[in-house]
Every structure is written in structure tokens, then in C-alpha cells.
Amino acid sequence: MAEAVGRFGAGWIERLPPELWQIILSFAPSATMRECLAVSKLLHDIAAPMVFSALRIQFGAWQAERDIPWVEEDCGCRSCCVLLHIMTNSMFASYVKHLDVLAFVDKNLKATFELCCLTKALGAMHNLRTFRWHTSSRTSSIPDNELLKTLASTCNRLCEYSLPIQCLSEIHSLKQLRATSVSLQFVQRNRGGSEAALIDSTLAPLFDAYRGFLTQLSVPSQAIFVCPVFILQHLTHLTIDCTDDENLGSILIVFGCCDRLESLHIQSFAQRPDDLYAAMGANPSALPFLTHLKLYVYRPLGEIRYDALAGFIRSKKKLRCLDFSGAAAHLTNLAPVLSAIESLPGLEVLGLDIEFGYSGRAAFVHFTRTIPKTVTALRLGPGWYGVEDPLDPGRPWIELWASLPRLAFAYIGDDEDGPIVVSVDELTDAVPSLRMIGRWGRFREVERVDGEVKMSEPWSHTKVEFRTVQDFGCEDWEWLMRGYPLLNDYCGYVE
Numbered sequence: 218m219a220e221a222v223g224r225f226g227a228g229w230i231e232r233l234p235p236e237l238w239q240i241i242l243s244f245a246p247s248a249t250m251r252e253c254l255a256v257s258k259l260l261h262d263i264a265a266p267m268v269f270s271a272l273r274i275q276f277g278a279w280q281a282e283r284d285i286p287w288v289e290e291d292c293g294c295r296s297c298c299v300l301l302h303i304m305t306n307s308m309f310a311s312y313v314k315h316l317d318v319l320a321f322v323d324k325n326l327k328a329t330f331e332l333c334c335l336t337k338a339l340g341a342m343h344n345l346r347t348f349r350w351h352t353s354s355r356t357s358s359i360p361d362n363e364l365l366k367t368l369a370s371t372c373n374r375l376c377e378y379s380l381p382i383q384c385l386s387e388i389h390s391l392k393q394l395r396a397t398s399v400s401l402q403f404v405q406r407n408r409g410g411s412e413a414a415l416i417d418s419t420l421a422p423l424f425d426a427y428r429g430f431l432t433q434l435s436v437p438s439q440a441i442f443v444c445p446v447f448i449l450q451h452l453t454h455l456t457i458d459c460t461d462d463e464n465l466g467s468i469l470i471v472f473g474c475c476d477r478l479e480s481l482h483i484q485s486f487a488q489r490p491d492d493l494y495a496a497m498g499a500n501p502s503a504l505p506f507l508t509h510l511k512l513y514v515y516r517p518l519g520e521i522r523y524d525a526l527a528g529f530i531r532s533k534k535k536l537r538c539l540d541f542s543g544a545a546a547h548l549t550n551l552a553p554v555l556s557a558i559e560s561l562p563g564l565e566v567l568g569l570d571i572e573f574g575y576s577g578r579a580a581f582v583h584f585t586r587t588i589p590k591t592v593t594a595l596r597l598g599p600g601w602y603g604v605e606d607p608l609d610p611g612r613p614w615i616e617l618w619a620s621l622p623r624l625a626f627a628y629i630g631d632d633e634d635g636p637i638v639v640s641v642d643e644l645t646d647a648v649p650s651l652r653m654i655g656r657w658g659r660f661r662e663v664e665r666v667d668g669e670v671k672m673s674e675p676w677s678h679t680k681v682e683f684r685t686v687q688d689f690g691c692e693d694w695e696w697l698m699r700g701y702p703l704l705n706d707y708c709g710y711v712e
Contacts, residue, residue, distance in 0.1 A: 231259060238263050246662050247690070248673060269312040271687035272299065273679065276331045277321035282355050285678055285704065297331070300338040310341040317349045317683055320358035328358060336364045345372040349379040349400075351683060357404055362387045369393035379435070385415040385423065392426040398433035401440070402458060416440050424448045435482075441467035449474035454509075459485040465492040472496050472503040480509035484700060489515045491522075498525035507533045511540040511568075513700050527553035536561050540568030540596065540697055547572045548580055555587040564589045565623075566693045568596035570630065585617045593623045596697050598630030599637055614638055619647040626694045628655040645670045653694065658703040660684075678704060 242250055242264055253264035274296045280286070303310045318335065322328040339345070348368060352358045359381055368375065369390050379400035384391065401420075420443050424431070431448055435456035441449075452475055459465060465485055469492070471478070481504065483493065493514070496503070498521070510533070512526075523546075530536065539558065546554075548571055558564065567588065573581060588595070595618065614637040618627055627644060631637045638644060641654050641661070651663050659675040680688055681703055686695040 231257075235259065235263060242267060246664060246673070248662075265309075266312045269309065271315040271317075271685060272313055273317045273319060273683060274299065274335065275319040275321070275679070276328055276358070277319075277323065277356060279319055279321040279351070279353070279682065280678060281321075282353060283704065297334055300334045303338040303341055304334075307341060310338075311344050313342050314344055315347040315685065315687055316342070316345060317351060317685065318360075319679070319683060320350060320352045320360075321356045322358050323356060332361060332364060336367050339364065339367045340371050342372060343374070345375055347377040348372070348375060349377075350381065350384075352381065352404055354404055359383050359404075362390060365390035365394075377433070382415060382437070385419040388419045388423055391423055395430065396427075397430055398454070399427070399431060400435035400456070401437075402435070403437055417443060421445060438465060438467050438485075441470055444470075446474055450476060453477055454480040456482040457484070459483075459487065459490070464488070465490045468493050468496045472500050475504060477506060478504050479506050480511075480696075481507060482509075482511040482513075482699070484513045486513060486515055494522040494525045497529035498522075501525075501528040502532050503529075505533070506535060508535050509538040509696060510536060511538075511696070511699070513540075513542045523550055524553050527557040530554065531557040531560055534562065537563050538566035538693060538696060539564060540566070542568065542570045542598070542701075546570065548584060555584065559587045559589065561589065563591065565591055566594045566697050567592050568628075568697050570598035570600075572600040581613065585620065588617070588621065590621060591623065592621050594626035594691075594693055594697050595621065595624060596628040596630060600635070615643055615647045618644055618651075621648075622650065624648055624650055625652045626654075626689075626691070626697070627651060628698060629657075631656070633657070641672075642670075645672065653689070655698070655703075 238260065242253060242260075245253075247268075250264045250268050253260040254268060255261070276296065303313065320328070322331065350360055365384065365387050368378075370393070375394060376396055377398035377400075378394060378396050379402070380391075381404045382401050383404065385401065416437070416439060420436075420440055424445050428445075428447060429451070432452060433454035434444075434448070434452055435458070436444075438457050438459045441457065449470065455471065455475060455478055457465070457467065457471070465483070468483075468490075471481070483490065485493070493512075510530070526541075530539065539561070541554070551569075551571060558567070571584070597617075618624060627648070629638060629641070629644075641656055644654060645651055645663050649665070653660060653662050654672075655661075658681055660681065661675055662673040664671045664673075676684075676688070684695065684698065686692050689695045689698075
């Protein structure tokens with residue numbers, strides 16, 4: 218944008234009506250929209266509601282417990298300045314629609330000042346649509362009752378919230394949050410304990426207050442057992458998170474009651490979800506309206522389980538997005554699943570972790586042919602364990618992505634010890650439709666200007682760890698990468 222102003226002068230901006238600029242900027246990269254804040258008053262007023270519609274407020278350093286480099290000044294001072302601006306500027310406050318709170322103050326410190334600032338700022342956010350609270354078992358910072366009461370009384374347009382299970386103790390305030398999307402998660406993975414008792418005693422009354430409008434739910438597996446049938450029958454999106462001591466026995470309830478379900482996301486990485494595969498084998502035609510299926514699960518053992526998964530997938534002709542992370546399932550075992558994927562007529566988003574083992578190059582070529590040409594976003598995590606002569610980094614893999622004419626997003630889930638491409642530059646040159654690429658916990662936006670490829674700077678660690686739809690600019694891409702701990706092994710650079 219700055220280059221255009223330098224070339225044509227600032228006067229040409231005023232010649233286009235604001236409505237047209239609003240449409241143009243809605244397609245612009247985030248960096249371009251930020252540039253517009255300093256170009257002219259017209260562009261500032263149009264860009265500001267887009268740039269500041271989603272904010273992250275950080276208290277404490279989440280990076281500290283992960284041994285990730287961080288800058289101390291960014292962990293509270295900047296957030297307090299933003300909250301002060303929200304409290305004193307009603308126009309700026311009206312811009313904020315999505316708020317993520319990164320609460321990582323040490324549990325021995327009560328963070329009273331930070332909570333007070335946040336509560337007062339929430340009192341000015343009348344346009345807030347999404348509120349998400351992030352913390353950890355080490356810090357265990359929980360929103361207090363005053364904050365939840367302010368959220369309920371002020372943010373009348375709130376439609377989505379994500380909170381720790383412990384907040385169920387303030388059920389009176391939660392009942393007033395008329396959200397259509399609710400996420401309640403364990404902070405401390407207790408086996409039984411107070412959180413489990415909270416689920417049993419308070420979740421049913423909370424659901425009763427949400428009768429008729431709750432459509433999206435994310436809860437631990439045990440919560441499904443106390444979820445009323447009228448809630449399950451109304452759900453379109455469901456995420457089930459299995460903790461270490463839970464199984465997926467609740468899946469039979471889901472298959473029997475969730476007739477309207479369009480999106481199912483299951484996380485069960487600590488143990489094999491045998492109940493899930495048994496339910497799929499017995500009820501392959503269940504959940505006929507599924508458009509999104511994400512399984513982040515422990516690798517199944519035995520051909521019967523893969524056959525059950527394949528039969529379930531094959532019957533889902535409306536399926537548009539599929540992500541299966543089975544701890545790098547072997548290609549030979551995954552053959553029936555790949556065959557089912559090939560049969561899906563409208564698949565657009567695909568994620569797979571595959572161990573090629575001793576399959577060889579011929580099997581790789583066959584694998585590339587099974588990926589539907591309709592795919593626009595692909596997450597691929599390949600492995601070559603036990604192979605003395607794996608494919609060389611470069612051309613075979615580049616050809617795989619280049620064979621997808623509509624591909625706009627790619628995530629390469631290789632590792633530094635076994636890379637499948639030498640550089641992401643190879644991929645951006647070979648795939649002209651690509652708009653964003655990710656690898657090794659880094660995401661970069663791709664632009665093409667005057668025939669040249671330009672990539673943005675990598676996202677910050679904080680943006681990667683707490684990534685949102687607004688960051689990606691695409692719901693499908695955020696869904697594809699949801700739930701993956703991308704920073705575990707690739708955190709060598711300082712933000």
C-alpha cells in the first residue's frame with residue numbers, strides 16, 4: 218500500500234468510495250491492512266475495525282514453562298496498555314469482537330490488578346462475540362466470579378466461550394451467557410477429583426439453561442454421559458477430549474443421539490480408542506450429515522479397525538474435511554482408508570500422518586494418486602522409519618503438492634532429521650495457487666507481486682501456540698491445524 222501511495226500520490230485513495238475500499242481490504246493480507254492504518258484517515262477508519270477485531274491479552278509468560286525464548290516486556294505491560302485504551306476509548310472497544318486471554322501468572326501471585334483491568338475492559342466490549350481463556354496446570358489462573366458476571370451482563374452478543382472446567386463453580390453467571398458454542402476443558406488432569414464432581418453436579422443444569430440454542434460443544438468425554446438428549450440432538454459440532462484415565466464409551470451415545478452432527482473432533486492420544494472403532498464398525502452409516510471429521514488418536518492395531526474407519530468414511534458422501542493423525546499409521550495398513558478417501562467426491566481439506574515403512578517408491582506413487590484433486594488444504598506428516606533408501610528431499614514431494622491445482626494451504630509435517638523438501642521456497646514456486654505454508658511450527662503467508670513470490674515473516678510463537686481463525690483468515694485452515702502442539706520441537710528463534 219505504501220508503494221502505491223508513493224507511485225500515485227495519496228489523492229487517488231479518496232476517489233474510490235469507502236464501500237469499495239472495505240471490500241478490497243477484506244481480501245488484503247494482515248500486513249497490508251496494518252499498513253493502511255498509517256496511510257490516510259479514510260483507510261485508517263476502514264482498516265481499524267478489521268485489524269483490531271481480534272486481540273490477545275497476555276498476563277505472565279506462557280513461554281517460561283516451555284523453555285521457549287521470550288521478551289519479558291511483552292508479557293503484561295503491552296496488554297495493560299491495550300486494556301486501558303479499551304476502557305477509555307469506546308470506539309476502539311467497539312472494534313473488539315474476539316478476545317483470547319493468556320493467563321499464565323504464577324499461581325502464588327493472585328494477579329488482582331490484571332483481573333481488575335480485564336474486568337473493567339470487558340464492561341466496554343459490547344460487540345464481543347468470542348471469549349477464550351487459556352491457562353495451564355502450573356499457573357492455573359482462573360477467571361473470578363466478578364469477571365464472569367461482567368461478561369454475562371455486558372457482552373450480550375457473545376456467541377462463543379472457552380473456559381476451564383473450574384468455572385462451573387460459578388454456574389449462575391455461566392447460565393446467563395447465551396452462547397451457541399461452549400468449550401469446557403480440564404486445566405489439571407485429575408483422575409476423578411473436584412473437577413469430575415463439578416461435571417456431575419453442575420453440567421446438566423447449565424445445559425438446561427442452553428436448551429434450544431447450543432449447537433457447538435467441546436468437553437471431556439465423561440461430560441457426554443451427563444449431557445441431556447435434547448442438547449445432543451441439537452448439536453452440529455462436537456469435540457470430545459479424552460484424558461488419561463478416560464475411554465470413549467460415550468461415543469455410542471453420540472452415534473445414537475447426534476442426528477444433526479456436521480463436525481466431529483475426537484482427541485484420544487493416550488490410549489487406543491477401541492470403543493470408537495467398534496462403534497464405527499457396527500454403525501458405519503451413523504452421523505450421515507458429517508462434513509468435518511478429525512481424529513487425533515493413538516494408532517489403531519489390526520486391519521479390522523482400519524476397515525471400520527474406512528467403512529465409516531466411505532459412507533460420508535458430504536464429508537468435506539478429514540484429518541486423521543494416528544501416530545503415523547503404516548501405509549500398508551492405511552490402504553483401505555486411502556481407498557475410502559479417494560471415493561469422496563467433495564473432499565477439500567485433508568490431513569494425514571503416514572509411516573511409509575518398507576513400502577518403497579512404488580507405494581509412494583500410488584499414495585499420491587489417491588489424494589483427490591479437489592483438495593485445497595493439505596497437512597502431511599510423513600515418516601520413513603526402517604527405510605534404508607527413502608525418497609530424496611525435493612522433486613517427488615514437490616510433484617505431489619503441484620498435482621493439486623486448487624491447493625491454497627500446505628503444512629509440511631516432516632522433521633529436520635528427515636526432511637522431504639530442501640526449502641519451502643521450492644513449494645511456493647511450484648504451486649501458484651498457494652497462499653499460506655507451514656513447516657516446523659512456522660507459518661508464512663504467500664503473496665505474488667508482479668510475478669514474484671513474497672513470503673511474510675514467520676508468525677510469532679504466541680500466534681502459533683494460540684492460533685485462531687482470524688490468524689489464518691480461513692476456517693478450514695484453522696480446523697486442519699487445530700489441536701496440534703506445533704512448538705514442541707521447533708522453538709529456536711526469539712520472538
